[in-house]
Amino acid sequence: MPSISSKGKRMPASPIRKLVPFAEAAKKKGRKVYHLNIGQPDIPTPQVALDAIRTIDLKVIEYSHSAGFESYRRKLAAYYQQHGLDINHEEIIITTGGSEALLFAFNSCLDPGDEVIIPEPFYANYNSFAISAGVIVKPITSRIETNFGLPGMEEFEKLITPKTKGIVICNPNNPTGYLYSKEEMLQLGEIAKKHDLFIFSDEVYREFCYDGEKHFSALELKGLEEHVILTDSVSKRYSECGVRIGALVSKNKEFMATAMKFAQARLSPPTFGQIAGEASLETPKSYFDEVYNEYIERRNYTVEALNAIPGVFTPKPKGAFYTVVRLPVDDAEKFCQWLLEDFEYQNQTVMMAPANGFYATPGLGQDEVRIAYVLKIEELKKAMEVLRVALEQYPGRR
Amino acid sequence: MPSISSKGKRMPASPIRKLVPFAEAAKKKGRKVYHLNIGQPDIPTPQVALDAIRTIDLKVIEYSHSAGFESYRRKLAAYYQQHGLDINHEEIIITTGGSEALLFAFNSCLDPGDEVIIPEPFYANYNSFAISAGVIVKPITSRIETNFGLPGMEEFEKLITPKTKGIVICNPNNPTGYLYSKEEMLQLGEIAKKHDLFIFSDEVYREFCYDGEKHFSALELKGLEEHVILTDSVSKRYSECGVRIGALVSKNKEFMATAMKFAQARLSPPTFGQIAGEASLETPKSYFDEVYNEYIERRNYTVEALNAIPGVFTPKPKGAFYTVVRLPVDDAEKFCQWLLEDFEYQNQTVMMAPANGFYATPGLGQDEVRIAYVLKIEELKKAMEVLRVALEQYPGRR
Numbered sequence: 022m023p024s025i026s027s028k029g030k031r032m033p034a035s036p037i038r039k040l041v042p043f044a045e046a047a048k049k050k051g052r053k054v055y056h057l058n059i060g061q062p063d064i065p066t067p068q069v070a071l072d073a074i075r076t077i078d079l080k081v082i083e084y085s086h087s088a089g090f091e092s093y094r095r096k097l098a099a100y101y102q103q104h105g106l107d108i109n110h111e112e113i114i115i116t117t118g119g120s121e122a123l124l125f126a127f128n129s130c131l132d133p134g135d136e137v138i139i140p141e142p143f144y145a146n147y148n149s150f151a152i153s154a155g156v157i158v159k160p161i162t163s164r165i166e167t168n169f170g171l172p173g174m175e176e177f178e179k180l181i182t183p184k185t186k187g188i189v190i191c192n193p194n195n196p197t198g199y200l201y202s203k204e205e206m207l208q209l210g211e212i213a214k215k216h217d218l219f220i221f222s223d224e225v226y227r228e229f230c231y232d233g234e235k236h237f238s239a240l241e242l243k244g245l246e247e248h249v250i251l252t253d254s255v256s257k258r259y260s261e262c263g264v265r266i267g268a269l270v271s272k273n274k275e276f277m278a279t280a281m282k283f284a285q286a287r288l289s290p291p292t293f294g295q296i297a298g299e300a301s302l303e304t305p306k307s308y309f310d311e312v313y314n315e316y317i318e319r320r321n322y323t324v325e326a327l328n329a330i331p332g333v334f335t336p337k338p339k340g341a342f343y344t345v346v347r348l349p350v351d352d353a354e355k356f357c358q359w360l361l362e363d364f365e366y367q368n369q370t371v372m373m374a375p376a377n378g379f380y381a382t383p384g385l386g387q388d389e390v391r392i393a394y395v396l397k398i399e400e401l402k403k404a405m406e407v408l409r410v411a412l413e414q415y416p417g418r419r
Numbered sequence: 420m421p422s423i424s425s426k427g428k429r430m431p432a433s434p435i436r437k438l439v440p441f442a443e444a445a446k447k448k449g450r451k452v453y454h455l456n457i458g459q460p461d462i463p464t465p466q467v468a469l470d471a472i473r474t475i476d477l478k479v480i481e482y483s484h485s486a487g488f489e490s491y492r493r494k495l496a497a498y499y500q501q502h503g504l505d506i507n508h509e510e511i512i513i514t515t516g517g518s519e520a521l522l523f524a525f526n527s528c529l530d531p532g533d534e535v536i537i538p539e540p541f542y543a544n545y546n547s548f549a550i551s552a553g554v555i556v557k558p559i560t561s562r563i564e565t566n567f568g569l570p571g572m573e574e575f576e577k578l579i580t581p582k583t584k585g586i587v588i589c590n591p592n593n594p595t596g597y598l599y600s601k602e603e604m605l606q607l608g609e610i611a612k613k614h615d616l617f618i619f620s621d622e623v624y625r626e627f628c629y630d631g632e633k634h635f636s637a638l639e640l641k642g643l644e645e646h647v648i649l650t651d652s653v654s655k656r657y658s659e660c661g662v663r664i665g666a667l668v669s670k671n672k673e674f675m676a677t678a679m680k681f682a683q684a685r686l687s688p689p690t691f692g693q694i695a696g697e698a699s700l701e702t703p704k705s706y707f708d709e710v711y712n713e714y715i716e717r718r719n720y721t722v723e724a725l726n727a728i729p730g731v732f733t734p735k736p737k738g739a740f741y742t743v744v745r746l747p748v749d750d751a752e753k754f755c756q757w758l759l760e761d762f763e764y765q766n767q768t769v770m771m772a773p774a775n776g777f778y779a780t781p782g783l784g785q786d787e788v789r790i791a792y793v794l795k796i797e798e799l800k801k802a803m804e805v806l807r808v809a810l811e812q813y814p815g816r817r
Contacts, residue, residue, distance in 0.1 A: 022615070022645040022646070022671075023528070023584060023585070023615050023616060023617050023645070023646060025527055025528055025673055025674055025677045026526065026527060026528055026529050026530045026533075026677075027530050028526060028530055028531075029526065029527040029528070029677035029678075029680070029681075030677070032677065032680040032681060032684070033680070034680060034683070035680075035683040035684070038485075038683060059482075061481055061482055062479070063479065064479070065478045065479055066477075066478065066479055066480045070480075071475070071477070071478075071480075074472060074473075074475060074691060075472075075473050075474070075475060076473070077469070077472060077473060079464070079469070080463045080464065080469075081460070081461065081462070081463055081464055081658055082464045082468075082658070082659045082660065082661040082662050082695070083459055083660055083661050084457075084459055084660040084661050085661055087436075117515050117519075117663065117685075117689070118685065118686065120684065120685040120686060121515075121685065124685075128424065128426060128427065128551055129423055129424060129427040130421070130423055130424055130427070131424050132424045132425050132426055133426075133531055133553060135424075146684045146685075146686075149680070149681070149683075149684030150684065153526055153681070153684070155531060155553060186421060187421070217420070217421050218421060219421050247420040247421070248420070248421060260479055260480070261480045262480065262481055262482045262686070262687075263480040263481050263482050263483055263687060263689065263690030263691075264480050264689065264690065264691065265515065265686075265687070265688070265689040265690070273420075275423055276423055279423045279424075279427035279428070279430065280427075282427070282430040282431070282432060282433070282547070283427075283430060283547070283551070285432070285433040285436060285547075286430070286433070286518065286544045286547030286548065286551070287515075287516065287518040287519065287522075287544075288516065288518060288544075288660070288663075289660075289661060289663070290663070291515070291661070291662065291663040291689040291691065291692050292661030292662065292663070293472060293661075293662065293689065293691035293692060293695070294689050294691060294692075297480070297691070
């Protein structure tokens with residue numbers, strides 16, 4: 022029997038899904054499980070997108086242009102322009118989700134053995150895409166005590182070797198909810214310029230910025246036009262996770278020509294998804310206001326409720342819809358499993374993502390979890406109550 | 420400025436799209452261009468699929484299971500069972516087109532530096548996926564004189580090294596239209612067993628088999644259950660190229676568990692596409708009968724018309740909707756470009772794919788083109804007339 026690849030063996034199992042069998046078992050026992058483990062919002066998809074799909078009048082669902090419909094790219098360029106980013110439609114490739122955008126970016130810029138620096142904790146699938154491309158991840162640790170801010174320039178420079186080719190950031194951040202300041206972004210730009218690095222900037226949560234803070238895109242970095250590769254997605258912005266439409270945006274022409282060859286190899290992004298994505302650009306402002314208010318309320322409630330539980334600490338994140346939480350437990354993964362396997366409070370329990378899966382440095386995040394505040398306030402209230410009781414009863418409490 | 424990857428530099432430009440700028444220029448001059456260059460059928464997508472999309476009643480377009488909707492996988496398993504293949508839904512992962520299925524297969528089975536043998540001419544994007552995965556393609560030449568039949572076992576064995584990990588076939592074949600016989604498939608199975616190789620079997624044209632010939636799937640090879648990785652797609656079967664839904668099918672559990680990790684990293688296949696794909700399984704038999712009759716007529720006409728042109732030869736393919744054609748020209752690529760740039764007959768011209776892009780061995784296919792007979796008979800008639808006249812006038816005629 023032929024053996025699978027060593028690359029395949031090194032692929033990590035998804036940290037978010039590791040506990041799924043325990044959640045399923047809990048549900049089989051009739052238990053209500055509050056899902057704080059996954060970034061699947063309950064927010065409705067915009068009506069304009071669903072209407073566009075329901076009124077499709079195509080007879081043949083053909084391949085589109087490998088870079089995506091030109092009409093969509095033009096409208097998306099206008100969207101970026103409205104956000105102060107000088108982007109035209111030839112600087113955009115529509116991809117199958119943000120995932121494919123990142124994969125094209127890695128494959129176009131990085132060879133096996135090349136290194137990228139990523140502030141940890143980070144979105145766990147960056148590891149998977151790096152392994153796919155044979156790329157080595159060098160984590161740089163951001164800490165809960167400093168609200169997960171970007172480490173200083175000297176910390177980055179300690180990690181830079183002749184093999185370093187890029188820095189990957191997610192802004193606002195998944196899993197921490199941290200929003201990088203303009204100063205932090207400028208510092209990042211300086212490092213990239215000084216050491217001739219790519220900046221892979223995952224900005225899928227761009228519109229989820231709170232407390233009046235402004236998002237500073239990597240594309241705003243002056244003189245870094247050849248360095249910045251932006252990845253984007255409709256998944257979170259319009260609650261269209263299943264639509265699988267993203268984008269790769271860059272002013273680096275050589276990069277775009279190379280990424281196009283990867284795009285041509287897979288022929289085209291999904292037609293239905295593009296139709297929904299294009300229509301979503303017409304989403305009325307009232308939709309975003311409602312979503313914004315909903316998330317602000319959820320965040321405020323969740324952060325306050327968490328910090329009110331004895332021994333629990335979480336920063337107040339300024340973006341996205343996640344927060345990393347320190348718990349008074351021996352081992353957050355064991356605790357999360359115990360919640361699903363052995364615990365119930367009024368026949369309810371909670372599912373969270375153990376944070377160790379978001380760190381590349383072994384041993385970090387052992388007493389942390391990621392919480393996605395993607396449920397309605399009433400459900401979040403019940404979930405927080407369950408968590409409080411669970412922490413009182415958990416045998417491994419510290 | 421940071422440099423792109425050497426992998427990116429090695430990615431070939433698509434041979435099908437290389438001539439697109441010339442076609443666009445021809446159209447700008449007001450010329451009618453018959454597109455025989457790309458496998459985009461003009462056949463309507465089944466009504467059941469379009470209806471399913473138009474009546475979607477989802478409020479939130481969520482992620483699906485990373486392996487695809489279970490309901491879809493169960494119905495797809497039933498489809499394979501109807502075709503005599505003993506497959507259950509856990510042996511299926513729904514992918515974003517056949518392209519992603521192949522990429523998951525390569526990444527799960529092959530490490531950088533590993534070798535796969537592929538009968539040439541072959542679907543040019545296999546090269547791109549191999550470069551993506553760092554895999555080396557060893558071509559084994561099938562020849563137009565023998566209708567592109569599979570080379571003998573001894574030819575394969577000449578190419579096998581300690582690095583050889585698999586054989587990739589496309590059956591029925593793109594670009595040749597060749598349908599592998601049961602005997603050829605059994606021979607392939609013997610080689611795979613003897614040398615412990617994977618068989619990557621691309622069977623997206625499974626239902627396009629003519630002249631009463633039966634398709635013999637690699638999954639029917641007894642004792643090869645751990646070796647066979649099948650890739651499939653809805654693109655051609657239901658004229659749903661833009662839907663971007665495919666499948667990875669295997670009875671090898673270790674392989675499937677590994678491929679699932681790649682599938683989880685990209686979260687899920689497109690939801691709308693899955694809805695269309697699932698509904699397509701209810702396509703009435705009358706649809707396929709009509710499509711079948713249409714393609715038989717097109718093939719018969721095209722092959723006959725081509726062979727009636729002095730100096731032109733093409734085999735009569737038994738599957739898919741392509742045929743490779745030998746032309747009496749100095750250089751088929753120059754000829755194809757000349758057709759678009761310098762030629763017109765009654766203000767019409769023809770676009771074809773130069774076949775050299777489908778061969779990995781330099782110098783092969785120089786006087787061959789691939790023709791996709793995906794146009795209506797009346798259009799094919801005009802295209803053949805244009806080609807006949809062009810070959811009379813082409814300065815590089817031999």
